[in-house]
Amino acid sequence: MEQKVEYLSPEGWxxxxxxxxxxxxxxxYHRVPFYRKLMDEKGITPEDITDLSALKKLPFxxxxxxxxxxxxxxxxxxxxxxxxxxxxxxxxxxxxxxxTKRDLTSIRKLTARFLSTSGVxxxxxxxxxxxxxxxxxxxxxxxxxEELGASVIPPDPQSVTNRVRIMKDFRTSVLITTPSYxxxxxxxxxxxxxxxxxxxxLVILVGEGMDAPQRLRLEKALGVDTRLGYGITEAIGxxxxxxxxxxxGYHLAADYFLAEIIDPETxxxxxxxxxGELVITTLMVKANPLIRFRTGDLCRFLPERCPCGRTTPRIxxxxxxxxxxxxxxGIKISLSYIEALLKQTYDHIPEYLLYIRxxxxxxxxxLWVAMNEKLFEPSILGLxxxxxxxxxxxxxxxxxxxxxxxxxxxxxxxxxxxxxxIRA
Amino acid sequence: MLTVRNLTTQYGAxxxxxxxxxxxxxxxxxxxxxxxxxxxxxLMFSIMGVVRPQSGEILFEEEPIHHLETPExxxxxxxxxxxxxxxxxxxxxxxxxxxxxxxxxxxxxxxAIFADLESVYELFPRLRERKKQLAGTLSGGEQQMLAIxxxxxxxxxxxxxxxxxxxxxxxxxxxxxxxxxxxxxxGLTILVVEQxxxxxxxxxxxxxxxxxxxxxxxxxxxxxxxxxDVRRAYLGKDYRKFTD
Numbered sequence: 001m002e003q004k005v006e007y008l009s010p011e012g013w014x015x016x017x018x019x020x021x022x023x024x025x026x027x028x029y030h031r032v033p034f035y036r037k038l039m040d041e042k043g044i045t046p047e048d049i050t051d052l053s054a055l056k057k058l059p060f061x062x063x064x065x066x067x068x069x070x071x072x073x074x075x076x077x078x079x080x081x082x083x084x085x086x087x088x089x090x091x092x093x094x095x096x097x098x099x100t101k102r103d104l105t106s107i108r109k110l111t112a113r114f115l116s117t118s119g120v121x122x123x124x125x126x127x128x129x130x131x132x133x134x135x136x137x138x139x140x141x142x143x144x145x146e147e148l149g150a151s152v153i154p155p156d157p158q159s160v161t162n163r164v165r166i167m168k169d170f171r172t173s174v175l176i177t178t179p180s181y182x183x184x185x186x187x188x189x190x191x192x193x194x195x196x197x198x199x200x201x202l203v204i205l206v207g208e209g210m211d212a213p214q215r216l217r218l219e220k221a222l223g224v225d226t227r228l229g230y231g232i233t234e235a236i237g238x239x240x241x242x243x244x245x246x247x248x249g250y251h252l253a254a255d256y257f258l259a260e261i262i263d264p265e266t267x268x269x270x271x272x273x274x275x276g277e278l279v280i281t282t283l284m285v286k287a288n289p290l291i292r293f294r295t296g297d298l299c300r301f302l303p304e305r306c307p308c309g310r311t312t313p314r315i316x317x318x319x320x321x322x323x324x325x326x327x328x329x330g331i332k333i334s335l336s337y338i339e340a341l342l343k344q345t346y347d348h349i350p351e352y353l354l355y356i357r358x359x360x361x362x363x364x365x366x367l368w369v370a371m372n373e374k375l376f377e378p379s380i381l382g383l384x385x386x387x388x389x390x391x392x393x394x395x396x397x398x399x400x401x402x403x404x405x406x407x408x409x410x411x412x413x414x415x416x417x418x419x420x421x422i423r424a
Numbered sequence: 425m426l427t428v429r430n431l432t433t434q435y436g437a438x439x440x441x442x443x444x445x446x447x448x449x450x451x452x453x454x455x456x457x458x459x460x461x462x463x464x465x466x467l468m469f470s471i472m473g474v475v476r477p478q479s480g481e482i483l484f485e486e487e488p489i490h491h492l493e494t495p496e497x498x499x500x501x502x503x504x505x506x507x508x509x510x511x512x513x514x515x516x517x518x519x520x521x522x523x524x525x526x527x528x529x530x531x532x533x534x535x536a537i538f539a540d541l542e543s544v545y546e547l548f549p550r551l552r553e554r555k556k557q558l559a560g561t562l563s564g565g566e567q568q569m570l571a572i573x574x575x576x577x578x579x580x581x582x583x584x585x586x587x588x589x590x591x592x593x594x595x596x597x598x599x600x601x602x603x604x605x606x607x608x609x610x611g612l613t614i615l616v617v618e619q620x621x622x623x624x625x626x627x628x629x630x631x632x633x634x635x636x637x638x639x640x641x642x643x644x645x646x647x648x649x650x651x652x653d654v655r656r657a658y659l660g661k662d663y664r665k666f667t668d
Contacts, residue, residue: 015427019445019642026638046638047443050430081652102651286651 005255006310013311017052017258020283025049025058028289031076034069035291055258055281060267060292063090063323063334066234071096077287086136088233089397091336095234097136098287104143106284107237110253111144114239117251118227119202120174122149127172129155129163129181133331133399134207140237141176141206150174160188171199178330179210179218183361186221196222204229206238207330209317230318232295235280241315244308254312256284260292261301261315264322275300277322278315296323326421328356328363331398335420338367341397345390348374351409353416356423365402367394368416370409425450425613426471426502426582431480433463433470440466441477442637448582453604453614455624455645457658458634464617465507467634468586471615472504473497484582499527501581507590509571513560517551520559520570524577537577544573547603565596572603576612583607585616589623601627621658625649633658 025046028035038059070093082098126145130138145152206229219226230241230250241250252259261276270276278295302314324335339349351370356363377383387404394402426448433441440463448454456464469475473494482490489497511520525537545552548569589597608614618624625645633641648654
């Protein structure tokens with residue numbers, strides 16, 4: 001049954017989505033004052049949801065709403081039903097995500113389906129190499145792989161040398177990591193004349209997309225097949241989209257959520273096949289359901305039916321972010337967060353530039369801050385101390401290092417050309 | 425097999441069902457759980473055409489049936505075992521069973537009907553022992569067996585049962601549920617309404633939770649059994665509505 005869902009007829013999907021959308025709305029209308037208020041304001045009752053097109057009448061949920069309702073106001077179950085609380089950084093407040101036992105079970109099953117579609121089986125030894133900033137992904141991927149009966153090696157704060165050694169000694173057959181880290185590993189092995197472990201047959205790439213030439217290079221260098229996975233931590237987690245054996249875009253897990261692609265300016269649907277912002281309505285989530293959540297990720301629907309037979313909608317790779325967030329090694333960093341941090345450090349927001357440099361395939365972050373008289377401290381040492389404070393706060397938040405560099409304003413403007421983010 | 429979409433049914437000013445959508449796939453046992461007055465029986469009556477829905481669609485094997493009269497719905501292949509059995513007390517067990525096949529006598533050879541009668545007796549040997557007895561003299565459990573047997577005699581594709589365990593001793597409840605399972609294994613699709621949520625969830629493959637006329641949750645029964653809300657509202661002692 002669970003396997004067959006991905007192959008439902010259009011009529012089957014219509015019924016599936018209608019039933020789940022109605023019960024989700026019935027629950028949140030009575031249990032989440034935030035949504036009830038929004039719906040009342042727009043004059044919509046749960047009884048108006050008679051068709052999937054009624055979804056368009058419902059308001060959007062943004063990351064700002066998540067912050068405003070921090071910590072627990074968007075929960076649709078009593079707190080005592082929550083068995084896990086995840087937190088990750090938002091610009092003004094942390095973002096909280098709660099799970100009931102049932103939520104955890106269903107996410108685990110979904111993640112297992114993603115991994116098994118990617119080619120993981122109970123015979124595999126799965127090694128996860130992800131930065132601590134992706135701790136939620138680590139947790140869910142680990143549980144999904146365990147659900148399949150695979151042997152999982154969760155990430156440790158190990159050196160690359162040790163990780164490569166473990167890969168060889170433990171006979172890792174599947175590696176789950178980000179595209180940039182995978183390329184970095186290739187570089188690392190080649191530089192030291194190390195042969196990739198023979199046992200390795202599959203690399204599952206999450207957190208970011210990867211273009212075809214780079215992907216081919218990675219596959220050749222490691223002698224592996226690769227699969228991409230897509231997810232949004234705020235909505236459901238990893239496994240929201242995954243490639244089938246055709247590897248032509250992400251199949252969305254449409255049994256768990258409804259997807260729309262809208263024009264981020266107008267909020268209206270884009271024309272078929274055009275790029276826009278992905279919007280998600282959860283259907284299976286009990287603790288923390290989201291209605292029309294604006295992901296900020298830009299992509300387009302692939303309208304053709306996939307030859308693999310699955311009838312789930314497919315999207316392209318993510319073309320970028322439209323809401324001032326930047327994806328670095330799979331971790332999403334919002335500029336408004338950086339601005340909040342700058343304000344905290346300097347009491348104002350100086351001119352800045354987020355400078356992303358490729359260092360042996362790994363992205364290194366620098367935040368350039370233009371000098372101005374408000375920054376001045378009695379001593380150079382004082383300036384450095386303040387910069388260090390910023391760097392520490394940044395790393396504590398995102399699990400990624402970021403170097404703060406004070407530069408001449410003219411130089412910054414010359415390099416930035418009016419942009420806030422530059423990839424070099 | 426059965427698809428219900430946006431069903432709204434009203435009794436006077438009271439809306440008993442509000443925008444209910446659900447489906448039952450071929451070969452499934454689907455249960456509907458909910459407290460008294462949640463609208464479970466209304467839903468069954470609406471499907472049978474006994475109560476006219478205000479709005480919405482009911483499709484059976486892809487054909488709309490919500491505008492049909494009850495006899496037509498029965499001949500399409502839906503049978504209801506109503507709450508409280510509603511068997512004909514002054515008639516014998518066998519006469520009751522034969523009446524179940526009332527619509528078939530004109531169309532089918534008698535042998536087919538007698539073969540089905542035989543399989544009802546196989547399913548419930550107690551009914552064979554009492555086939556000449558008046559239905560009114562049967563015990564509650566036997567009456568329930570008879571009601572199920574009579575519904576089966578119409579050779580339905582979809583059998584709907586309204587509170588089959590109501591008022592029965594625990595041992596008999598198990599017998600009845602076992603019989604429902606057997607019928608399902610023989611290919612019958614089943615929609616069952618139960619206040620005894622624990623038993624219903626044990627029996628069915630999937631379930632819907634109905635609360636004050638609305639569906640508030642659905643899923644595979646193993647998920648529902650583990651669901652905190654279901655446990656609190658229907659499996660525990662401290663009864664609390666979802667929407668409280």
